[in-house]
Amino acid sequence: MPPRTFISSRFATPADYILARDYCSYGYFLLAPNDWDPSTAAFRRVLSLASGAVTVRVSQPGANANIETGAPLEIYAEKKLNRDEWTQVHASLVRMLRLDEDAAVIGSFHKLDPRWAVKSRSSRSFNLKRSKSGPGRGRLMRSPTFFEDVIKTVTSCNVTWPSTVNMNRRLCEALGERTPTGGYAFPTAEKLARVNPATLRARCGVGYRDQRIVDLAKLFRTPASRGGIDPAWYENPATPDDEIYNALVELPGIGPYAAANIMQLLGRYARLPLDTESIRHAKNVLGMTGSDRDLMKRLQAHYAPFGPHAFRSYWFELWTFYESRQGPAWTWERETTAKAFTAAALKKVPMVDLS
DNA sequence: GGTAGACCTGGACGC
């Protein structure tokens, strides 16, 4: 029997918003404590509020594939929340779903790269007719906090995707606050800063990342005046890109790839987090040849015309390729899909024609 | 500034 729930007032969404498409737009939607249910096109997750952890379920009744967009979200919580708590839930969802991203900025992206605008030719060529692709994709899912985005990025470095899935599940189960109905939150910086690295390694399978994760958590608990991390400085649009990048690569466990990835999670899309997947994409999809170093340079040049939207152009190409192999992302199951994204599986994919 | 090797986990493969 499902737990008793309370419905909130509905949350408005931007006119172009489709939950199934825009929530399932980045791999983190498959990582705990995020829990997407393809059968109902809704997701559950435990949010850490000031008063404690609470499970919410988010759906978008009325949104129709390729037809109706911008329907309001319906939010259910497992317990009754007061106004302040609902405000915190709303703020978390706005960040996760990028509901506050300026439509004009997304419009400027579509002007630079019309492939992702309404009824684009490329959308059809990728056989997305059955997907909830809808008019103009541009928003990318992320975490409710900057801290979670940073730790998730560290767990995705130098590891295959199934291991990243396991690490995040075990982090939540071992160290996340538990709700009365058995859900787990993502561990807070306070919690991770107090964990012994050896314990983290043994219980969560994070390997050599143990010390780096604990050090990062401690930095999030340290005031900026004493050399700690100030999330507001990173989230501030007025902070220059170069300053953020230079600060990120100084952090433990954060190199060029992780820094560029965290920057796109901050809504700064000019830099490309290039990795071995990028090399595969360059060869299999873009038809490029040459050494890995050459391909990295050619990829940078290839996406340079998209300027401040370079990552979006790159990512939607990559994501659409994945959907061409596995079906629309909103149909993916977390556990069964994970193995489809191993390097071995993707290497078996033949050359793809993007024209 | 560039490069080689270590770091750790889990999937793939051979026996």
Next chain:
DNA sequence: GCGTCCAGGTCTACC
């Protein structure tokens, strides 16, 4: 079922 190989980005030592 077991052992071995390999993929993956960051860090450090070294040239």
